[in-house]
Amino acid sequence: MQLFELITAQNVAGAVKEQAASPTAQQGASVRFIAGGTNLVDCMKLNVETPRRLVDINGLPLDTIEKLPDGSVKIGALARNSDVAQSDLIRTQFPVLSQAILSGATGQLRNMASTAGNLLQKTRCVYYRDRAYACNKRAPGSGCSAIGGYNRNLAILGTSEHCIASNPSDQNVALMALDATIHISGVNGQRSVPIAAFYLLPGSTPEKETVLLPGDLITHVTVPALPSGSKSLYVKLRDRASYEFALASTAVVLKTRQGKIEHVRVALGGVGAIPWRSHEAERALVGHAPNAENFRKAAEAALKQARPQSQNAFKVELAKRCIVHTLTQAAQLA
Amino acid sequence: MEQDSNAQTATPSKVIGVATQRIDAPLKTTGTAVYTSDHHLPGMVYAWPVTATISRGTILSVDASEAQSMPGVLAVYTHKNIGPLYRTPPTVGFSMRQQEHRPPLENLEVYYYGQYVAVAVAQTMEQARAAAEAIKVTYQPETPNVATKLLGTPLTTPGMHPGSHRGDAAAAFAQAPVKHDAVYSSPAETHNPIELHATVADYRDGKYTLYETSQAVVNHRDVMAAVLGVPPGNVRVITRFLGSGFGGKLWPWPHSALAAACSHNLQRPVKLVISRSMMFESVGHRPAIEQQIQLGAETNGKLTAIVQNYVNHTSMIDDYAEGCGEATPLLYSCANLKITSGLARRNVGTPTAMRGPGAVPGLWALESAMDELAWQLKMDPVQLRLLNEPAVDESNGKPFSSRHLKECLTVGAEKFGWSQRKPAIGSMKNAQGATLGWGVAACSWGAMRSDAETMVELLANGRARVTCGTQDIGGGTYTIFAQLVSHETGLPLNKIDVALGDTKLPPGPVSGGSWTTATVIPAVLQATQNAVRSLLMLAASSPDGYFAGSHAADMEMSDGFVQPKGQPAKRVAFGEILGRANVKAVFGNAKSEGTLGRETKYSFHSFGAHFVEITWQPEIARLRVSRVVTVIDAGRMINPRPARNQIEGAIVMGVGMAMLEDTQYDPRSGAPINANLADYLLPVNADCPKIDVTFLDYPDYHLDALGARGVGEIGLAGVAPAIAGAVYHATGIRVRSLPIRIEDLLAAPQTASA
Structure with a gap:
């Protein structure tokens, strides 16, 4: 770990100003916000992130979970994963989010990890996490060691020839299915970005993971009320029963009316370069009956563009089963 | 048939055989037990090794100029200035055991990824680590060989090494009316005790005090005296408490010599705690193994031939033989048996013993093959084993001191409810509609005493x-x-x-x-x-x-x-x-005086049987071990409470061996690439099945006056093949390459979800 300076932000504007001194808000930023630190400190110990200054934002009043007049729910950037998952508001309105968070990490990590920190969670690609290897995400232009290497847990959707890293978050998959909006304070004031537009595909610039610019501080996330009568569910598949990143996961929001699917969201984890919203699956479902045949068609559509690597071809079938199973279970929810 | 030449009731005692809380439990539960890395000596400084980022080649240069000038840095040692570190000489008998014989920093050659190439010493651990990371090493790399294919690849010897044999196994197998012939593989497995390897070295007045994470302080002293070139009396080794070892801490590893040399050179106490990733590189592992098993049998299930040919990988610089034929010659009666073995060099760190070395991987293959033979014979796998019970140890003709494998199998079957087994694949379901699979395996482990x-x-x-x-x-x-x-x-x-x-x-x-x-x-x-x-x-x-x-x-x-x-x-x-x-x-x-290395009248072994239930949900390819019933015949339990711990822990470790553990070597760099506890999967609490352990508790008075044999290792043997058998019963998929993974099982037929 390199030497760094730790300062405490007094307010949002001060925090924004501090981080704006960094040439980037992406990989390699020289100034970083620190909240729970469960991911950033890990990367700093590996010298994968080497900020010279950390801005502690834990004292900022950004940790509330509250219902807004329009029925949406506002989750503060600093709301801890455990608090979000156990919040009555979240458990009753958005069970998929509570389930997704509780399926990730461990109780201890969730007690520390923040909502915004989880949004920015780094990949678990072993080559990204080890400076001895080429990695375009960590060292742009150096190459991708994962292609042809240890890639069992990496992405099969949204990858490029420059990067096949997977986004490891569970929370973000649920937020994708919930059409969340991310609220940001930046040097030019406040703005809101739909989560669908927040993440960037790796393309030829895998070091750029989000639309965040220097100075940008996520202040909160809003989740709109689900259409009345919607059901939501998260299912995560992995080798061991706990404390493992998803090999495949699915977040589903489903509303049926008169035997037809009226509203549906399907998002996938563990298989995408970013938290993966499957418009293909949704298109295959809307207006159709919620039955096994249509669920399988949706799953086929979702994985049609999959590009498996040397060790993870099985994820194509696994993700399909995950989608079918989650839709099936969601449709059966009373 | 009872095989117990010394069957007697156990000597009555108020304490022997009584479940007793560990006397050191209060120290451990209050955090006051002093483990090796807890030692803080006056003036102590910290060492952090620099590890090779290639697995084969030559060091061209080591540039420590930046590191030398960093805050707190006291020294950087390379092959040029570490000082003399010697190789241990050959010895007679069971002494001066060492797995990696090359002293650290001996020369410029790199044989495996993570080999120590330099070491930085500084006032704090973080300073030492930062300095180590700032040392620039350049290499002339060569293409490493970390291939997992082992059988049929070049060996360290011209041919396979002959092991136990009797009769004419090749002819008997050729003539056998029922044959099974398959290859079973198991990956390199890494010891991951929570306590990292550590040395606190204190050199003063020509003498070394080494606080070590050692499973063998006396051996450690003798090895380190030889390595440091001083009389054994000038080295004292202390290990008050160990945060477990699983065999990985039996013999000294190079970091110990590094710490001692640093202390000698600086005339100050030096602490060196290796990192979790180094645990995967330079302190041993159970090697990758491929085993061919051939079983010949009569149509009634009587074994007529057992052939076991196996190769384990070893490092470029040391010969580590896994000994997979340990239990094979004595577990079953069979007139014709032949075991051969070989070593294949790979650019990996030197392997070492891991819990149940030899027998654990050996029984993975043999007991999987027995299960497959039972299916072929359409015979209950418990019956097949009972049918082939030997009267004596057929590898040497000696009577067993005390052998109750048949009782392990019958008691286990009763406790498990084996009679309710429906043999058809995928035919058993639980109340939630998930498919159940049942499997069984026997196990064995040698018993002995040393001096x-x-x-x-x-x-x-x-x-x-x-x-x-x-x-x-x-x-x-x-x-x-x-x-x-x-x-x-x-x-x-x-x-x-x-x-x-x-x-x-x-x-x-x-x-x-x-x-x-x-x-x-x-x-x-x-x-x-x-x-x-x-x-x-x-x-x-x-x-x-x-x-x-x-x-x-x-x-x-x-x-x-x-x-x-x-x-x-x-x-x-x-x-x-x-x-x-x-x-x-x-x-x-x-x-x-022990029995180890001396002629004995009896064959001393412990035995056991595992019955396993797995739960399989094909619609999401989810496999979990739900229930294990284990019966152990390991002599008399002196303290049944920690003895039960040993077996229960070994069963959980067996779940890991069967379904999770797999040290993956990067094919290009040769690095153990999943060298952390998130990517190298071990069972977590949620993976632990319901476990029911029974000790038969027959005292073995031929081994010692209280009839104890030992339970540290036997519980792991047999768990993986029992799970693999249960998986086959549930899915129809026979996995012969560990670990059993989701990708192996996706081809299993899917039933409609419940």
Whole structure:
């Protein structure tokens, strides 16, 4: 770990100003916000992130979970994963989010990890996490060691020839299915970005993971009320029963009316370069009956563009089963 | 058929065989047990190694100029300035054991990824680590070989090495009416005790004190004396508590020499704690293994041929043989048997023993093959095993000292409910509609004693003290010593102090081979008896004593008191006798000779059977182990409580071996690439099945006076094949390459979800 300076932000504007001194808000930023630190400190110990200054934002009043007049729910950037998952508001309105968070990490990590920190969670690609290897995400232009290497847990959707890293978050998959909006304070004031537009595909610039610019501080996330009568569910598949990143996961929001699917969201984890919203699956479902045949068609559509690597071809079938199973279970929810 | 030439009921005792809390439990649960890396010595500084980022090639340059000038940095050592570190000479017998013989920084050659190429020493650990990371090493790399294909690849010897054999296995297999022939593989598995390997080295006045994470302090001292080029008397090795080892801490690894050399060079205490990723590189692992098993049988299931040909990988610089044929020649009756083995060099760190070395991977293959043979014969796999029970150890013709494998199988079957088994694949369901699979496997592990010396003191303060240069690696050895002294003296456990883990003490056994308990029983009992005899002589001979004029032969020690034989009314606390005689302590020393390496009349082995239930949800390809029933025949349990811990822990480890553990070497760099606890999967609490352990508890008096054999390793043997058999029963997929993974099972037929 390199030497760094730790300062405490007094307010949002001060925090924004501090981080704006960094040439980037992406990989390699020289100034970083620190909240729970469960991911950033890990990367700093590996010298994968080497900020010279950390801005502690834990004292900022950004940790509330509250219902807004329009029925949406506002989750503060600093709301801890455990608090979000156990919040009555979240458990009753958005069970998929509570389930997704509780399926990730461990109780201890969730007690520390923040909502915004989880949004920015780094990949678990072993080559990204080890400076001895080429990695375009960590060292742009150096190459991708994962292609042809240890890639069992990496992405099969949204990858490029420059990067096949997977986004490891569970929370973000649920937020994708919930059409969340991310609220940001930046040097030019406040703005809101739909989560669908927040993440960037790796393309030829895998070091750029989000639309965040220097100075940008996520202040909160809003989740709109689900259409009345919607059901939501998260299912995560992995080798061991706990404390493992998803090999495949699915977040589903489903509303049926008169035997037809009226509203549906399907998002996938563990298989995408970013938290993966499957418009293909949704298109295959809307207006159709919620039955096994249509669920399988949706799953086929979702994985049609999959590009498996040397060790993870099985994820194509696994993700399909995950989608079918989650839709099936969601449709059966009373 | 009972096979027990010494069947007797166990000697009654108030403490032997009584489930007893570990005497060191309060220290461990309150965080006051001092582990190796907890030692903080005045003036201590920290070392952090620089590890090779290639797995084959030559170091071209080491540039430490930046590191040298960093804050707190005291020194950077490379091959040029580390000073002399010697290789250990060959020895006769079981001594000076070492797995990686090359001293660290010996030359510029790199043989495996993570090999130490330099070491930085600084005032703090973070400074040392930062300096190590700032050292620039350039290499001339060569293409490494970390291929996992082993059988049929070039070996260290011209052909396969012959092992146990009898009859004509090739001919018998060729003629067998029923044949099974398959290859079973298991990956490199990495020991991951939570306690990292560590050395705190303190060199002063020509002598080294080494606080080590060692399962064998005496061996560690002898090796380090040779490596450092000093007499053994100038090295003291201390391991008070160990955060487990699983075999990985049996023999010294290069970091120990690095720390000692740094302390010598700087004339200051040096602490070196290796990182989790280094745990995967330079402190051993269970090697990757491929085994061909051929079984020939009559149509009634009687075995006619067993062939086992196996190759394990080893490093470029050392020969580590896994010994997968350990249990094969004695588990079943079969007139024709042949075992051969070979070693294949790979650019990996030197492998070493991991819990149940040889037998655990060997039985993975043999017991999987037995299960497959049972399917082929359409025979119950329990029946197949019962049918092939041998009368004697057919590898040497010796009678078994005590063998109850058949009872393990029948008792286990009863407890598990095996009679309810429906053999058709995928035919059993639980209440939720998930598919169940049932599997069974037998297990075996050798029993023996090595040499041991102990001393027992009875002190005027009314306490006893027992000392031995063995160590407690977490299995409960401290408590065993106290129980043994209590058994002989009647003193309660809380009046007995136990000192272990220090080469200043009488030399004791390694904590390996599951033989520590059996090994120390004769020496501790004898030493205690000698101390008591001395006490009784003192009582009788003190002119002003309580028993002046008595004869020692007419007296006894009972419940911690001295009394004329059979007259508790006249008893006197033993401390009073010492006090009145103005004697601080009476002593008893004893040395016992082991069976290890010596001819024995009997074949000493422990046995067991595992019955496993797995739950399979094909619609999401989810496999979990839901239930394990295990019956163990390992002699008498001296302390059933930690003994049960050992078996339960081994079963959980077996779940990991079967379904999770897999050290993956990057094909290009040769690095163990999943070298952390998130990517190298071990079972977590949520993976632990319901476990039911039964000890048959037949004492084996041919091995020692209390009939104990040992339970540290046997519980792991057989778990993986039982799980693989259960997986086949549920899915119809036979996995012969560990670990069993989701991708192996996706081809299984999917039933409609519940």
